[in-house]
Amino acid sequence: MRKAEHDWLRNGEILKLKKQALKKNLEKIDSYVTGEWRRKGIKGLVIFSCLEVDFWQVYELPVGLRSSLIIGDEPHAKELVALLNEFKRFCVVSVSRKKARFFTVGLNEIEEHQGVMVDEWVPDQVKEGEWASLRQSRIARHIEDHVLHHLKDIARLTYNFFVEHKIDRLILAGHKELIPRFRAVLHPYLQERVAGEFNAEPDTPLSEILKRSLLVEKEIQLREEEYLFNKLRNENHEGGLAVIGLRPTIEALMRGQADTLVIGDGQSRQGFVCYKDHYLSVGSGDCPVCGDALHESSDVIEDMIHLALNQNVQIEHLTHIDEFREKDKYGALLRFGL
């Protein structure tokens, strides 16, 4: 950052007022990062700052980002948006025979939603005298009817909650014997979106719910990454629906073939571009569209991500598969083969 600050402030083209404003913003960011901010397990930090209009936003992320300082008229939010898209929002429903608790989990944070608590009466036991004339099994069935009714109520609330909070996935928590029964009464739309389950008591602390939810999330992520990786590998042939490696990936993007851009390593990499024609290349040369010499780009990966975002291409990160992260690094799933 110091170097960027130095370069920018020395740049004669920038007006004096702008320079002063810029200096103030950079000082604030610097004092925040070196002062009050504590890392505590946070791997990525995104700060938006425009003190002139009182705009200051800090996002702490569980994943690392390439360090960069971007100065412009608009917030440079594209990468952040792409990143946030990758982190699915989870809803955790903890069910017991008497109540339900609802939580949302996103970006390593958990929140309990008190407003949707269900606390309906389900009889624990039935007094002997009251049911003296009935056989024990009927008493049991009476209780079970209540439980089923209660589970259906929770299922209905879960559906509303899911839609209202724009949730992607559902995690079920509760007693082992209750979870399958709850799952069975869920709306089919929700059944398809169950990411996993774990045992929990009605009073399991929030931190514990978060810990177990993140384990489920991690497992899901790993499964999805393996699926994506296998798809890349299997379709990476002539006429296939995937490419692997930087050059083929860039070429597929420029042909409008890419459906999903897959990134294993987000480190900066030098490349060549024609910004006018959105032409990217690993090697130097002339732009095939306008014929001008290509500009050197200090980070062709960033350019590639921009190109993908502009084309509405989905961006996925494969961070758990070493082979892809260290060797292939880049790839794309294609809409059509050639």
Ligand SMILES: [Zn+2]
């Ligand atoms: Zn050009």
